Amino acid sequence: MKYFIIAGEKSGDLHASNLAKELQAIDPQAQIRGWGGESMQAAGVEVLRHYNDMAFMGFWEVIKNLPTIRRFLKECQQQIKDFHPDAVILVDYGGFNMKVAEFCHRDGFRTFYYISPKVWAWNTGRAYKIKRLIEHMFVIFPFEKEFYARFGYEVDYVGNPIMDAIASHRRDEHFLTKNQIDAKRPIIALLPGSRRQELKLLLPEMVEVSHRFPDYQFVVAGISHLPQEWYAACRSNPAIRLVYDATYDLLSHAHAALVTSGTATLETALFGVPEVVVYKAGWLNYHIAKAVAKVNYISLVNIVMGREVVPELIQNDCNPNDIHRHLQEILHGDKRKRMLDDYASLRELLGAPGASKRTASLIWQYLQETK
Template structure:
């Protein structure tokens, strides 16, 4: 069959690449055309558009780039018609994907969604449109299946693909890794300030503000593959701070603690068993709009899945040097760390074990193709 896959950021590229591998294993004649990134490109198929071209963050930035976004939507529709796939697979990225899905359904394409839009977090009214436009929905969080059940929409929980990505990660030797990247023997505190320039600007300076208070540790910035070192170096003023690009899993696997920008990385950090503080700060306008749209007790996936505060969340004005120092001391404390580790193991059990990509691919390949 022919598959057209649309993902929109680094995490979608990761999950898309694992799904593509599984599809190629299940369907030896598969043809795949996709919107994604470097990881998906390494698997095979044809890359149409890189997610870096569409990395718009926050309500304000999206509004100022509406013309670009609409041009991408127009081009995507034309490209789908030309390729004429048996199935269109959407990965997260709801703002873009749900618009394409509505059009695709009208044009009689079979539509698949892998990793549900976060309608459980905001604007649940969108479920009506999802039920109308999506033929197959595969969710990766256990509570999302229960959410959809309330709307009489039957979806498949396949487990979380991060478990696959972590299980398949490249294993490293700690001493060699530290030597290769000019790191000292001090325990590592990893800093994950996000992947987009706007969020890195807001997050990294505050994260680094506590470095001088913890001289017994070395702080290491996990650089995103979408950004160059020249962008990060403006924030680095302390010799106790190092930088490593595009090796987040390797870095986390040898880290003692981490400061993590809210998003998929909070779950990755927890599954790699690293005590963390979750941080989030955006523009005043974006925060005010988001606060009115999102109805959740927590913002981090770790706490949402566990339905309790496992990791501390410092949001907007609470994300400051004083609070960060207090929470840092807690995650470096042995008793606090022990409690967090126990919760992390329970978290992993709730996510259903490895094999999400294969489960999803088997269902996608075996179900009805184009209408």
Template sequence: MNYYIIAGEASGDLHGSNLMKALLKKDVNASFRFWGGDLMQKVSNDLVKHYKDLAFMGFLEVIMNLKTISKNLSFCKNDIENFNPDVIIFIDYPGFNLRIAKWAKQKGYKTHYYISPQIWAWKENRINAIKRDIDKMYVILPFEKNFYEEKHHFHVEFVGHPLIDAIADRNQVDEYEFRANHELSEKPIIALLPGSRKQEINKMLEVMLSVVDSFPSYQFVIAGAPSQDFEFYKKFIKNKNISFVSNKTYDLLSVSFAALVTSGTATLETAIFKIPQVVCYKGSWLSYQIGKRLVKLKYISLVNLIMDKEVVKELIQNDFNTKNLKKELNVILDPNERTKYFMNYYELEKALGGKGASEKTAKLIFKAIKHQFTHEI
């Protein structure tokens, strides 16, 4: 079978690569063409565009890059027609993917969506496009099944969260070797996860690093994003207690004592590693003002959303400052408070549905396409 996959972000690249591996187990003759990143390219060489050339953050940046986005849409449609896939698999990235899905459905392609757009947070009216243009939807958060089926009468498959597999299947890290390889001291590590895009790293990292001098007994280690070179981070490393590790976020989390994390998938990853964290977010003033009027959620972190309570502290916009960050970091370093985090994290992992998300999704996709193929013959 021919599979065309579109992932537009680093997390999509991770989950796309594991889905491709799982599809190859089901379909030894699988042929891929995809938008993604380095991880997907390790599975197959047919990369069309890298996600680092697609990521536009915030309302203003999207508006400023409308011409580029339009060109990418046209290019993608032509590329799909040339490849003529048996199925198109969309991974999150809704602004782009739902536009392609509308066109693809009209052209008669089979459309499967893995990792639902977060329409339960904002742009709920996208449900109309999803019901019209998507043949199969595979969701990874436990509350999404009820959202789709009870509220919107649209059948979806809950397959569990692929991060469980991605983290469980990684190679174990020797802490002594890791510290030696990256010239880290014996001090407990506070990991800094400032995001993956330059504009968000610039906003987040400066505030995160402003607390370093207040915690001399710890070493702060920046988790460098795979899409950014070390040269970009050099300007931030002005203190001997600040270190840098590139493209080794999981290894870093596995040996960390605490973490400061930019809101996004990384908050869930940090929780699965059982690392107490403070969730941070700061956008441009205009983007934040627009966003808070559109997003209708009590929390911004996936950890709190899934548990439906404040498991991790969220410092958002003006609350994300040096004073508050020092206060909350002291909390998660306290032994008594840390015990509460660990207990909540174990409950969180149960709610995520256990291992096997990629395999379950691959099985369902292959079964659907095989049935369609047999029926057509």
């Protein structure tokens, strides 16, 4: 069969790649094209456009780039028409993918959604639109099944694909040596995100606190295909080590972490690394987001647990003094122990690996059935 998969960011690219591998295991004749990145490409997907081209963060950035987004949407629609897949599989990235879903619904392409848009966080009414447009939704958090049930929409809970990604990771025993990192000094990992705005606003704040912790070494999780000037804040500081494309190896060695809000907060927790979550946006983006948000937390760790497990420093609270204070509290002592205990509960809540395989099996099963 033919599959067209769309992932619009780094984490979606990773999870889409694992899904593609499982689809190929079930369907050895599978032809897979789509939009994504290096992980999907490595999994044998013919990537027609890289997710970096669509890395617009915040309401204002989207508005400024609407002509480009519309052009990308037309391009994607034409590629789907030309390929005529048996299934279009949308992975997270709600703003763009829901527009694709409208097109697919109108033109009769069978459409599946893996990793729900966070409608429970922003605009709960969009659940009705998803119910109308998406043939089958595969959700990755336990509370999402209950959320959609309130709208009369039955979805499949498949577990969390981060568990798959972590389970398949093989720790590089030479990581420290290869990156000239001192094995005798504890590491504080800095995960500043993958979007230009995140690196511009958050990396300088993270780097600024490094001199206050002389007994620790600060290591930034970089991404090699991003422009090098985005990492200027750390490249100009000889005390900061920058490593590329090795986030999981970094986390497997880290004592603590400063993490930009996003999927990385959950990954950090599942590696058992105490963390402080940080986030900043432009003034307009921040106030719009604050006005429409339907959740009490921004980090996935706290959202899944339904309470504060990790501290969140947002906007004006994200400053060197507050970062220093909260980071100091999780380096040792009771707060660190409580956080690690809560991480154990989080792992139990998310369940065992296998989300990619379960999702691929369900897609294959549904495709055998008459729509």
